[in-house]
Amino acid sequence: MTEFGFTLLGNDGAARIGRLATAHGEIETPVFMPVGTAATVKAVTPEEVAASGAQIVLANTYHLMLRPGAERIARLGGLHRFMNWPRPILTDSGGYQVMSLASLRRLDENGVTFQSHIDGSRHELTPERSIEIQGLLGSTIAMVFDECTSWPVSEGDAETSMLLSMRWAERSKAAFVPNPGYGLFGIVQGSVFPTLRERSARRLAEIGFDGYAIGGLAVGEGMDAMLDTVGFTAPLLPANKPRYLMGVGKPADLVAAVQRGIDMFDCVLPTRSGRTGQAFTRRGTVNVRNARHADDPRPLDEQCVCPACRSYSRAYLHHLTKSSEILGAILLTRHNLQRFQDLMVGLRAAISGRRLAAFAAAFAEDEAKGDIAPM
Amino acid sequence: MTEFGFTLLGNDGAARIGRLATAHGEIETPVFMPVGTAATVKAVTPEEVAASGAQIVLANTYHLMLRPGAERIARLGGLHRFMNWPRPILTDSGGYQVMSLASLRRLDENGVTFQSHIDGSRHELTPERSIEIQGLLGSTIAMVFDECTSWPVSEGDAETSMLLSMRWAERSKAAFVPNPGYGLFGIVQGSVFPTLRERSARRLAEIGFDGYAIGGLAVGEGMDAMLDTVGFTAPLLPANKPRYLMGVGKPADLVAAVQRGIDMFDCVLPTRSGRTGQAFTRRGTVNVRNARHADDPRPLDEQCVCPACRSYSRAYLHHLTKSSEILGAILLTRHNLQRFQDLMVGLRAAISGRRLAAFAAAFAEDEAKGDIAPM
Numbered sequence: 001m002t003e004f005g006f007t008l009l010g011n012d013g014a015a016r017i018g019r020l021a022t023a024h025g026e027i028e029t030p031v032f033m034p035v036g037t038a039a040t041v042k043a044v045t046p047e048e049v050a051a052s053g054a055q056i057v058l059a060n061t062y063h064l065m066l067r068p069g070a071e072r073i074a075r076l077g078g079l080h081r082f083m084n085w086p087r088p089i090l091t092d093s094g095g096y097q098v099m100s101l102a103s104l105r106r107l108d109e110n111g112v113t114f115q116s117h118i119d120g121s122r123h124e125l126t127p128e129r130s131i132e133i134q135g136l137l138g139s140t141i142a143m144v145f146d147e148c149t150s151w152p153v154s155e156g157d158a159e160t161s162m163l164l165s166m167r168w169a170e171r172s173k174a175a176f177v178p179n180p181g182y183g184l185f186g187i188v189q190g191s192v193f194p195t196l197r198e199r200s201a202r203r204l205a206e207i208g209f210d211g212y213a214i215g216g217l218a219v220g221e222g223m224d225a226m227l228d229t230v231g232f233t234a235p236l237l238p239a240n241k242p243r244y245l246m247g248v249g250k251p252a253d254l255v256a257a258v259q260r261g262i263d264m265f266d267c268v269l270p271t272r273s274g275r276t277g278q279a280f281t282r283r284g285t286v287n288v289r290n291a292r293h294a295d296d297p298r299p300l301d302e303q304c305v306c307p308a309c310r311s312y313s314r315a316y317l318h319h320l321t322k323s324s325e326i327l328g329a330i331l332l333t334r335h336n337l338q339r340f341q342d343l344m345v346g347l348r349a350a351i352s353g354r355r356l357a358a359f360a361a362a363f364a365e366d367e368a369k370g371d372i373a374p375m
Numbered sequence: 376m377t378e379f380g381f382t383l384l385g386n387d388g389a390a391r392i393g394r395l396a397t398a399h400g401e402i403e404t405p406v407f408m409p410v411g412t413a414a415t416v417k418a419v420t421p422e423e424v425a426a427s428g429a430q431i432v433l434a435n436t437y438h439l440m441l442r443p444g445a446e447r448i449a450r451l452g453g454l455h456r457f458m459n460w461p462r463p464i465l466t467d468s469g470g471y472q473v474m475s476l477a478s479l480r481r482l483d484e485n486g487v488t489f490q491s492h493i494d495g496s497r498h499e500l501t502p503e504r505s506i507e508i509q510g511l512l513g514s515t516i517a518m519v520f521d522e523c524t525s526w527p528v529s530e531g532d533a534e535t536s537m538l539l540s541m542r543w544a545e546r547s548k549a550a551f552v553p554n555p556g557y558g559l560f561g562i563v564q565g566s567v568f569p570t571l572r573e574r575s576a577r578r579l580a581e582i583g584f585d586g587y588a589i590g591g592l593a594v595g596e597g598m599d600a601m602l603d604t605v606g607f608t609a610p611l612l613p614a615n616k617p618r619y620l621m622g623v624g625k626p627a628d629l630v631a632a633v634q635r636g637i638d639m640f641d642c643v644l645p646t647r648s649g650r651t652g653q654a655f656t657r658r659g660t661v662n663v664r665n666a667r668h669a670d671d672p673r674p675l676d677e678q679c680v681c682p683a684c685r686s687y688s689r690a691y692l693h694h695l696t697k698s699s700e701i702l703g704a705i706l707l708t709r710h711n712l713q714r715f716q717d718l719m720v721g722l723r724a725a726i727s728g729r730r731l732a733a734f735a736a737a738f739a740e741d742e743a744k745g746d747i748a749p750m
Contacts, residue, residue, distance in 0.1 A: 042701060043701040047682075076672055076690050076691075077672070082688070083691065313457070315451050316459075319414065319442065325415050326418040327419070329701060
C-alpha cells in the first residue's frame with residue numbers, strides 16, 4: 001500500500017517542486033485544486049476536470065454533511081465513488097463554511113453548533129466529528145477542524161482564536177485514524193501577526209502532521225498583507241512537508257505564493273468566474289459578456305488547448321453567456337480550469353529549470369498587456 | 376457535391392426506414408432531432424450530442440434572428456461553425472415561436488410583425504425573410520414559413536389559416552435558393568380536419584418540396600387526436616420524400632407515429648426534462664428528485680450506455696438535482712438524449728427486420744412496468 005508522503009524534487013529560491021504520494025495517486029506540486037463543494041466541480045464533468053490537468057479536487061465537509069450526509073456517502077462507497085473522481089480528494093474541515101454560511105452559530109471550547117443554511121436543521125461540528133466525517137467521506141487529505149479567524153481582528157482576539165484552533169488541531173490529530181496513503185494536515189492561524197503565526201506553526205509541528213496549511217487568509221486583508229503573511233509564515237513550516245495556502249487565489253496570487261514556498265492551492269475563482277462570464281487568459285481576465293466580443297471570430301486565448309478555445313469563437317461564448325445558456329458555464333469553467341492548470345505546469349517547469357524569476361516577469365508582463373484589441 | 380435526397384430502404388407496414396443524403400452527411404431515418412434552440416442543445420456539448428447518436432439537430436429561427444442575429448451568424452461562417460456542429464441542422468421557420476413567444480403580434484397576408492420577447496425590439500417575419508434567415512444560418516433543411524393553427528379551432532378558421540400557410544409555402548419555395556445538398560420542407564396544416572389536411576397535402580405536393588412536415592399538432596389536441604391526424608395525413612404525403620412530425624414527442628408518441636409512417640421528429644422533452652430531474656428510461660419516466668433515490672446505488676437504467684448510467688448512482692443524480700447542480704442537468708440531459716436515440720436505433724432495426732409490431736408491444740410492456748422497486 002502506498003504510504004502518504006512528500007518528496008521535495010527541487011527548488012528555485014524559496015519556490016519548491018515536489019511529489020505527493022497518496023492512496024489515490026501521485027500529485028506533482030505546486031498544485032492547484034479545483035473546488036468541488038457539493039461533490040461536483042460546478043458545471044463540468046469529472047472527465048473534463050481531469051482533462052484540464054487537475055490532479056486533486058477539494059470538497060467541502062460542511063456542505064456534504066448537510067446534503068447528502070456523510071454516513072450516506074459512506075454507505076454508497078465513499079466520496080470518490082459517489083462523484084466518480086478516483087484521484088485524490090482533499091476535504092476542508094467545515095470550520096470555515098460553518099462561520100460563513102450557517103446561522104444561529106454557537107462556538108465554545110467543544111466546537112460549533114449551528115443551523116443548516118439549507119433546511120434549518122441543527123448540527124454540531126467538533127474536531128472529533130469533523131475528522132469522523134472526513135473519514136466517512138474517504139478523504140485522501142483531511143484538514144484539522146479550526147476556527148478561521150475573522151478580519152479585521154485585534155492581536156489579542158487573534159491569539160485567543162489561534163490558541164483554540166491549536167487545541168482543536170491536537171484533538172483532530174487524536175481523532176484521526178491513520179490509514180496508509182491518507183493524510184491529515186494542520187492549519188496555521190494567527191491572522192497577520194508574525195509572532196502568532198510563529199507560535200501556531202511551532203505548535204503544529206510539535207503535534208506533527210502530514211502537511212501544513214496557512215489558514216485565515218484571503219478573508220479581506222488584501223493581497224499585500226496576504227503575501228507578507230505567506231512570506232514570513234512559509235519558512236516557519238517543516239520543509240519536508242507540503243505547504244497549502246487555503247482559498248487562494250487569482251493567477252498572480254498563485255505565482256507570488258509559489259515564489260514564497262507554497263505547494264498547494266484551492267480557490268473557487270476559476271469555477272465561479274466560469275459561471276459569470278469571466279475568463280482567465282494569459283492576458284488577464286476577459287469579461288465575455290462585454291459587447292466587444294459579439295462579432296469576434298477569434299478564440300478566447302489562442303495559446304489555450306481547452307475545448308472552449310479550440311472549437312468556439314468569442315462571439316459564440318458571448319452569445320451563450322448573454323443567453324444564460326448552460327453551455328456557456330460549461331465552456332468557460334472548462335477554460336478557466338485549463339488556464340489555472342497550465343499556469344501550474346508552467347510554474348513547475350520554471351522551478352525545475354531554475355528560471356522562476358523570468359517566468360514570473362513574463363507572466364506579469366503578459367497579464368499587464370490586457371486583452372487583445374477588438375477587431 | 377452531394378445532392379439532397381431521400382432513399383427508402385424498407386418498410387414494415389406503414390413504417391419506413393430510409394436514408395437522407397445532405398450536404399452535411401447522411402441521416403438514417405426514422406430520426407429524432409434534439410432541439411438546439413439558441414445554437415446549443417441546452418446543457419450538453421456538441422460532442423455529447425453526437426455521442427448520444429444524434430445525427431441532426433434543430434435550431435430555432437425566431438430565437439437566432441433576435442439573438443445573436445442571422446446576419447451576424449452568417450458573418451461568423453454560418454450556424455454549423457458557430458455552434459461547432461458539422462452535421463445536418465434543420466431550422467424551423469419562426470412561425471411557431473413568433474405566435475407563442477413574441478408580443479404585440481400583427482399578422483396579415485404579408486407576414487407577422489412582432490416585438491422581441493428579449494428586448495422589446497420590433498421585427499418582421501415573412502416567408503421571404505424567414506427563408507433568407509435560414510439561408511444566412513446555412514441551414515441544411517429549411518422549413519417554409521407557416522401559421523401554426525391554434526387549438527381549439529373551428530373548421531372554418533382552420534381552413535383560413537391553412538390556406539394562408541399554403542400561400543406562404545408557395546412564397547417560401549419561390550424565395551428558396553436551391554443549393555446542392557440543402558433542402559426545403561413544406562408543412563401540412565389543417566388541424567384535425569381530414570379534408571383540410573388532404574387539400575393542404577395536395578397543394579404542397581403541387582408546389583414540390585424535398586420533404587413534408589405535419590405541423591399544427593402537439594398543441595393541446597391530445598395524443599389520440601394527434602395520432603388520428605398523423606394516421607390519415609401521412610399516407611397523403613409523397614412516399615418518396617421524408618415525413619416529419621413537428622414537435623413530437625414522448626417515446627410512446629414516437630413509436631406510434633413511426634408505425635403510421637413518420638420519418639423525422641423533434642421535441643424539447645429530453646433536454647427540458649433533463650433540466651428538471653425527469654429521466655426517460657425503458658421502464659417509463661423516473662423523477663430523480665424523488666427521495667426514494669437518495670440511497671440508491673443503482674444506475675438510472677442498467678441497460679443504458681450513457682455516462683450518467685455507466686458512472687453514477689441514482690443517489691448521486693438525486694443529490695445533484697436536489698442541490699440544483701449544473702452537472703445534474705448535464706448528466707440527465709445526456710441520458711435522455713441517449714434514451715431517445717436508442718429508441719430510434721431500436722425502431723430502425725425493428726422495421727428493417729420487419730418485427731415492428733413485436734418491438735412496439737415489448738416497448739409498451741416495458742414502459743408499463745414502471746420504475747424498478749426501491750431497494
